[in-house]
Amino acid sequence: MREEIITSGRMNDKIDPFLNIWHWEIPLYLFLGGLAAGILFFAAFYSIRGKEKEFPSAIEKAPLIVPALLIIGLISLFLDLNHKLYFWRLYTTIRLESPMSWGAWVLMIITPLSFIWAAIHLKKVYPNFKWPFPWLDIVEEFFIKYKKVLAWSMLVSALILGMYTGILLSAFNARPLWNTSILGPLFLVSGLSTGAATNILFAKTHLEKKTFSTIDLALIGIELFLIVHLFMGLLASTQVQIEAANLFLGGPYTAVFWVLVVLIGMIIPAVIEILELWKFKIPLLIPAIMVLFGGVLLRFIITFAGQTSRWLY
Amino acid sequence: MANRRQFLKYSALGIGGMTIGLGACKYIDDFTEIKNNPGALNVNLTRTPTYCEICFWQCAGWVYKTKDGQIWKIVGNDDDQHSNGRFCPRGTGGVGMYNDEDRLKTPLIRTGERGEFKFREASWDEALDLVAENMKKIAAEHGPECIALLTHGSGGKFFGETLKAFGSDNIAAPSYAQCRGPREVAFTNTFGEGVGSPERIDIRDTKCLVLIGSHLGENMHNGQVQEMSAAIDKGASIITVDPRFSVAAGKSKFWLPIKPATDLALLLSWIHVIIYEDWYDKEYVEKYTYGFEFLKEHVKTMTPEWAYGKTTIQPDIIRKTAKEMVNAAPSVIIHPGRHVTWYGDDTQRMRAVAILNAILGSWGRRGGYYNPSKISVPNYPHPEYPTPTKTWRDAFPGKYNLVDETLASGICDATIPSIDRACNFKMWLVNGTNLINTLPDNAKTLRAIENLDFIAVVDTMPMEIVSYADVVLPECTYLERYDTLRVSPHRKPSIALRMPAVEPKYNTKPAWWMAKQLAEKLGIGHYIPYNTIEEMLDWQLKEAGTSLEEMQKVGVKNYERDWDDLFFTENEDVEFFTNTGKIELYSTAFAQEGFDPMPNYTEHPQPPEGFYRLNYGRAPMHTFSRTANNPNLTDLMSENVLWVNPKVASLWGLKEAQPVWLINQDGIVSTFPIKVRVTERIRWDSVYMVHGFGHNQKQLTRAYGKGASDTQLISHVMEDPIMGGTGMRGNFVSFLTEKPEEAVL
Amino acid sequence: MRYAMAIDTKKCVGCSDCVVACQTENNVPIGYCRDWIVEVNDGTYPQLEMEIRSERCNHCDNSPCVRCCPTGASHIVEGGIVLVTANECIGCGACISSCPYDARYPHPDGHVDKCTFCFHRVGKGQQPACVEVCPTNCMYFGDLDDPKSEVSEILKIRKYKTLIPQAGTEPQVYYLI
Ligand SMILES: Nc1nc2c(c(=O)[nH]1)N[C@H]1C(S)=C(S)[C@@H](COP(=O)(O)OP(=O)(O)OC[C@H]3O[C@@H](n4cnc5c(=O)[nH]c(N)nc54)[C@H](O)[C@@H]3O)O[C@H]1N2
Ligand SMILES: Nc1nc2c(c(=O)[nH]1)N[C@H]1C(S)=C(S)[C@@H](COP(=O)(O)OP(=O)(O)OC[C@H]3O[C@@H](n4cnc5c(=O)[nH]c(N)nc54)[C@H](O)[C@@H]3O)O[C@H]1N2
Ligand code: SF4
Ligand code: SF4
Ligand code: SF4
Ligand code: SF4
Ligand code: SF4
Ligand SMILES: [Mo]
Numbered sequence A: 001m002r003e004e005i006i007t008s009g010r011m012n013d014k015i016d017p018f019l020n021i022w023h024w025e026i027p028l029y030l031f032l033g034g035l036a037a038g039i040l041f042f043a044a045f046y047s048i049r050g051k052e053k054e055f056p057s058a059i060e061k062a063p064l065i066v067p068a069l070l071i072i073g074l075i076s077l078f079l080d081l082n083h084k085l086y087f088w089r090l091y092t093t094i095r096l097e098s099p100m101s102w103g104a105w106v107l108m109i110i111t112p113l114s115f116i117w118a119a120i121h122l123k124k125v126y127p128n129f130k131w132p133f134p135w136l137d138i139v140e141e142f143f144i145k146y147k148k149v150l151a152w153s154m155l156v157s158a159l160i161l162g163m164y165t166g167i168l169l170s171a172f173n174a175r176p177l178w179n180t181s182i183l184g185p186l187f188l189v190s191g192l193s194t195g196a197a198t199n200i201l202f203a204k205t206h207l208e209k210k211t212f213s214t215i216d217l218a219l220i221g222i223e224l225f226l227i228v229h230l231f232m233g234l235l236a237s238t239q240v241q242i243e244a245a246n247l248f249l250g251g252p253y254t255a256v257f258w259v260l261v262v263l264i265g266m267i268i269p270a271v272i273e274i275l276e277l278w279k280f281k282i283p284l285l286i287p288a289i290m291v292l293f294g295g296v297l298l299r300f301i302i303t304f305a306g307q308t309s310r311w312l313y
Numbered sequence B: 001m002a003n004r005r006q007f008l009k010y011s012a013l014g015i016g017g018m019t020i021g022l023g024a025c026k027y028i029d030d031f032t033e034i035k036n037n038p039g040a041l042n043v044n045l046t047r048t049p050t051y052c053e054i055c056f057w058q059c060a061g062w063v064y065k066t067k068d069g070q071i072w073k074i075v076g077n078d079d080d081q082h083s084n085g086r087f088c089p090r091g092t093g094g095v096g097m098y099n100d101e102d103r104l105k106t107p108l109i110r111t112g113e114r115g116e117f118k119f120r121e122a123s124w125d126e127a128l129d130l131v132a133e134n135m136k137k138i139a140a141e142h143g144p145e146c147i148a149l150l151t152h153g154s155g156g157k158f159f160g161e162t163l164k165a166f167g168s169d170n171i172a173a174p175s176y177a178q179c180r181g182p183r184e185v186a187f188t189n190t191f192g193e194g195v196g197s198p199e200r201i202d203i204r205d206t207k208c209l210v211l212i213g214s215h216l217g218e219n220m221h222n223g224q225v226q227e228m229s230a231a232i233d234k235g236a237s238i239i240t241v242d243p244r245f246s247v248a249a250g251k252s253k254f255w256l257p258i259k260p261a262t263d264l265a266l267l268l269s270w271i272h273v274i275i276y277e278d279w280y281d282k283e284y285v286e287k288y289t290y291g292f293e294f295l296k297e298h299v300k301t302m303t304p305e306w307a308y309g310k311t312t313i314q315p316d317i318i319r320k321t322a323k324e325m326v327n328a329a330p331s332v333i334i335h336p337g338r339h340v341t342w343y344g345d346d347t348q349r350m351r352a353v354a355i356l357n358a359i360l361g362s363w364g365r366r367g368g369y370y371n372p373s374k375i376s377v378p379n380y381p382h383p384e385y386p387t388p389t390k391t392w393r394d395a396f397p398g399k400y401n402l403v404d405e406t407l408a409s410g411i412c413d414a415t416i417p418s419i420d421r422a423c424n425f426k427m428w429l430v431n432g433t434n435l436i437n438t439l440p441d442n443a444k445t446l447r448a449i450e451n452l453d454f455i456a457v458v459d460t461m462p463m464e465i466v467s468y469a470d471v472v473l474p475e476c477t478y479l480e481r482y483d484t485l486r487v488s489p490h491r492k493p494s495i496a497l498r499m500p501a502v503e504p505k506y507n508t509k510p511a512w513w514m515a516k517q518l519a520e521k522l523g524i525g526h527y528i529p530y531n532t533i534e535e536m537l538d539w540q541l542k543e544a545g546t547s548l549e550e551m552q553k554v555g556v557k558n559y560e561r562d563w564d565d566l567f568f569t570e571n572e573d574v575e576f577f578t579n580t581g582k583i584e585l586y587s588t589a590f591a592q593e594g595f596d597p598m599p600n601y602t603e604h605p606q607p608p609e610g611f612y613r614l615n616y617g618r619a620p621m622h623t624f625s626r627t628a629n630n631p632n633l634t635d636l637m638s639e640n641v642l643w644v645n646p647k648v649a650s651l652w653g654l655k656e657a658q659p660v661w662l663i664n665q666d667g668i669v670s671t672f673p674i675k676v677r678v679t680e681r682i683r684w685d686s687v688y689m690v691h692g693f694g695h696n697q698k699q700l701t702r703a704y705g706k707g708a709s710d711t712q713l714i715s716h717v718m719e720d721p722i723m724g725g726t727g728m729r730g731n732f733v734s735f736l737t738e739k740p741e742e743a744v745l
Numbered sequence C: 001m002r003y004a005m006a007i008d009t010k011k012c013v014g015c016s017d018c019v020v021a022c023q024t025e026n027n028v029p030i031g032y033c034r035d036w037i038v039e040v041n042d043g044t045y046p047q048l049e050m051e052i053r054s055e056r057c058n059h060c061d062n063s064p065c066v067r068c069c070p071t072g073a074s075h076i077v078e079g080g081i082v083l084v085t086a087n088e089c090i091g092c093g094a095c096i097s098s099c100p101y102d103a104r105y106p107h108p109d110g111h112v113d114k115c116t117f118c119f120h121r122v123g124k125g126q127q128p129a130c131v132e133v134c135p136t137n138c139m140y141f142g143d144l145d146d147p148k149s150e151v152s153e154i155l156k157i158r159k160y161k162t163l164i165p166q167a168g169t170e171p172q173v174y175y176l177i
Helices: A024-048 A058-080 A084-091 A101-123 A136-145 A148-170 A182-203 A206-235 A237-244 A254-277 A284-309 B002-021 B095-099 B123-140 B156-166 B176-189 B222-233 B263-276 B282-288 B292-298 B304-311 B315-328 B344-358 B406-413 B442-450 B464-468 B511-521 B533-543 B549-555 B588-593 B648-652 C019-024 C064-069 C094-098 C128-131 C150-157
Strands: A003-008 B046-051 B060-065 B069-075 B109-110 B119-121 B147-151 B171-173 B206-211 B235-241 B254-256 B333-335 B429-430 B454-459 B473-474 B493-494 B556-558 B612-617 B640-642 B659-664 B673-677 B686-690 B732-736 C002-009 C036-044 C045-057 C076-077 C081-084 C139-143 C173-175
Touching: A024 A058, A024 A101, A024 A182, A024 A284, A024 C128, A058 A101, A058 A182, A084 A101, A101 A136, A101 A148, A101 B282, A148 A182, A148 A284, A148 B464, A182 B176, A206 A237, A206 A254, A206 A284, A254 A284, A254 B002, A284 B002, A284 B673, B046 B304, B046 B549, B046 C150, B060 B473, B069 B095, B069 C128, B109 B123, B119 B454, B123 B454, B147 B156, B147 B406, B147 B673, B147 C036, B156 B171, B156 B429, B156 B511, B171 B176, B171 B254, B171 B406, B176 B344, B176 B406, B206 B315, B222 B235, B235 C064, B254 B315, B263 B304, B263 B315, B263 B344, B282 B344, B292 B344, B304 B315, B333 B344, B344 C139, B406 C076, B442 C036, B454 B464, B533 B549, B549 B556, B556 B612, B640 B648, B640 C064, B648 B673, C002 C150, C019 C128, C064 C076, C064 C094
Parallel strands: B147 B171, B147 B429, B206 B235, B206 B333, B235 B254, B429 B454, B454 B473, B612 B686, B640 B673, C002 C173
Antiparallel strands: A003 C036, B046 B060, B060 B069, B109 B119, B109 B473, B493 B556, B612 B732, B640 B686, B659 B673, B659 B732, C002 C139, C036 C045, C076 C081
């Protein structure tokens, strides 16, 4: 029998028997970041392509919730910090090698952008809305004038933000499950997919609903492809990666991952969306909520499972 | 089940996350006050000398304080031969003893039943008056000899003086009959001198170290561990005989996984091989020993093949290891062990160890046993003590004539009334020994305590023994007091000073002060003629050519030896303090007393079906039961676990970390459960645990209920007929996986 | 200069003295440790082998913990020692997640803490507290760039290994085997 034990020291429940440093805050932050990135991406994308008429919900309505999403995301990131008073240290330096630093900076940029975007569309969504101070109208006008620039910067930063939510984890060589280059694209695509799902929820027109459900369908397809790839990659690697993969292939995370994330969060909504495209009358609300649910869980499960995966000595 | 719970948990998380994501906001935690890490940037520190009291190796060191007067750390004194500047983990963590908030804080007087831990607080005057009053009463009714001092630790010296002045000489430490007694008697009756403490073995220069059960590395007697490591560095081979895969076994060239209780057979067969292969040190044997021919005849049939049947050690391994020792001889040490009260024939086993050393010529040789030297420091002048008319020996007519110290277990026996004893002990003064966890056969200890008229306990912690006290006298810790000088034998004579690093916390006092106050209250104050301990120490130190002032600066003072007699010189004529003046391979004293003059193997019972031998030992970060509540040391190990072989575990369906209760051969069930550690390091016929846990005193907030107590399960004692040692390794236990009914307890 | 530590597994008895000595020297709060002891047993009774290791931050040459730190609180100083500046650390836990050895822990004060190779001592020419206390004298500390240092000398004559070399961190604590 082989026995490997820590006989003294390190009796710290945040580290042993497995890493337990990140709880709900980080995965929620990752989810919200991805979701916000998805919504902003579509808003910017269609706006740049001049589709304001066709996609009013995606461009005008859905982005209204993004500032809230980002603020809640930032709050959860803040709650995760153990040394909260020093939060500002994030913004006294730029660390190119640190995804955490990137994320902080991207959020720093994208959050004001999302506020501005929301602000300049407020009147479209709520026609009775009036700014309390007249100078705000001037500001609004200014930004509306440069809306293209705004859209472009939003598009780029949304992509970075979406990517970042995956890279944050995949940069950790120390946790074999996370340490795969697929996590970045996977989280990005999942973020876009949840963004599309949110757009379905907000959509009023059939065109909008149909477009986003088609997009979502494609994104789910890519996600499934990436997930298969993820496991193939891990299984083809060394013992520790194989063990990491086994967390989902017979291990403790098997059921929650395959049923809650893949089946409920991807396959069933995809099937419903296909059926809907085939002209069955099913409210698209259902698959959209399922996709969001799956998106949340993907982050939670990958964050938690990754903390239990480790190198062997 | 687990899966379903996970399922629900994650579903909830998903839904929760989504809800938050789509709207809700959360109350933000308050900002927490954050201090910057103070780090270890202490500067301008003061240090005071001490010697460690966490075990009896008594390493000398320094106590460092921070600028604001807090104890920061304790480190070894580079000039000290016991520590060589390096403390062991227990000594390093000694500050926990001072910081422990569960400490005894003020004198206590019992208000409830004995054992209930119901006390009221008292002043020192009141508490000591009560002790003095009872001592006088007992002296008047039964004679002062009916008072015994049971002690382990530095303060014993002071209480001993008071007691001797009062007329009793019954002073016992558990470090004899529960520990090294058999070894001392065996070596004294072989070489004319005991082994002593620190052991007179030259491990650092040895070429071969044979450990028989001595689990150095877990047994953290500092100097020995350091020297074992030095020997490994120099390429010495280590042979470890241990039924358990000890840490030392893991470092050994040969590990002999002996069947428990059969060591004597192995030792005798080694002696056989070395004699019959003509490998012994002929010159040495001829010049220094007595009875070689008897020995040769005696071990004639004790071949490795004979021993194999008993020990399960392969004959060729026995021969190979014998050769290994011979190749190294005389730089070879068959380690004398320390806690050697195992199976009741321990003195004889230790005799075999002594004999083996003798025929290899290691006594008095470099890399073997050296001749220790000690400086003589006179006692502070005092009137002659009265001569007691009775001693503890009178309780055991005709027995223990070879014993040179008092048996703690003997005092306990002699406290229980019996018709053939004229006087029983009526009062115990207990200092620094937790007898409940220290003496085997708890029931007997408790019966003895029941029969006492009075019991006073001096301790630092609310240990089990304290709960039986009529009066509790709280001592301050070693970091807060002066004590006697440490004057121990070593390669060089030396003196070490302990002085207070800080003022005593709470209403605690040092032993010297208590003993002196008590003497005054007993009207025998003139036997302790100094006013303060500083005065006494300074006088003693001046006699030794130094002073208190100098010692406060250096902590340790080493002297040169008077003669260069660390080892025998070539062909030196040596007179041994035995009847024959020689090293007695054949013990004339044993023969006189009616004991086997040469050791014989006796078969000991093996565990019955379904039971396992209870093996116990030390963990490097704890000392007996005394450190089980030390915050620094419990941080390293908070409870003991039960080592179980994987085969046994699967037979019983025991899982790692599963709590089990133990029941022994006499039906005694452990009060607390102990967690299983499934490990190959233990045999399938034994289980193992570290001694000193399973405290049932609630006042020990960290130690209470942590792990199980081996002592509780050691109800069968195999008494050594030669010296009264309490053999403790003949107990067998079985597992209870359910919490036992109260009735069984 | 490149500080490194070599620990002789043939001598270490796993006594944990290095752990307590570090705690007292560096005011590590009770319940936390900068170093720890691992015991590895292999085989079946009585064919057994044991390795005991005293572990701590490896002060990796290629240290992911420093790279991932968003504030620069984790940084490398003279001699390759990896340190955390408490009042620059936001306690985000990224470095804890990034260390394959789990050598870092969240200090109850909020920042992250770990072994400093006793930076405050080695600068003054002293040995780290754990090295100085070890009763088996099984730890060697010094400058790898100095071929005459104790640690260079011992690595020349003894076989050694590092922990999880596959992780690519280039650890600077060597285990003599
Ligand atoms: N850390 C620490 N160190 C200590 C102490 C402490 O409390 N803590 N106490 C000190 C004191 S006072 C003493 S007396 C010493 C005691 O230390 P030792 O003299 O080393 O103690 P033992 O009880 O003889 O040794 C225990 C070992 O004996 C083995 N053993 C059990 N049964 C048998 C058997 O039948 N045959 C053989 N060959 N081996 C057997 C056990 O498996 C275990 O490894 O330790 C001293 N050092
Ligand atoms: N079951 C079992 N029994 C054993 C052993 C075993 O291994 N197993 N080992 C045996 C051996 S080898 C020995 S040497 C003995 C040791 O036996 P003991 O020395 O009795 O061992 P401890 O249990 O440590 O008890 C020490 C007591 O001293 C107190 N104390 C500590 N410091 C001070 C101080 O500065 N002043 C005062 N006044 N009190 C203090 C502690 O609080 C504690 O109550 O036990 C023997 N008994
Ligand atoms: S061996 Fe350890 S506990 Fe014993 S006296 Fe020395 S430092 Fe103290
Ligand atoms: S102090 Fe030395 S012997 Fe003890 S565990 Fe640490 S490295 Fe090993
Ligand atoms: S051991 Fe861990 S904490 Fe230390 S330098 Fe390497 S990666 Fe960083
Ligand atoms: S926890 Fe502190 S040291 Fe670690 S990465 Fe975050 S800011 Fe840097
Ligand atoms: S080098 Fe210093 S900080 Fe690091 S483990 Fe050793 S004592 Fe602790
Ligand atoms: Mo002992």
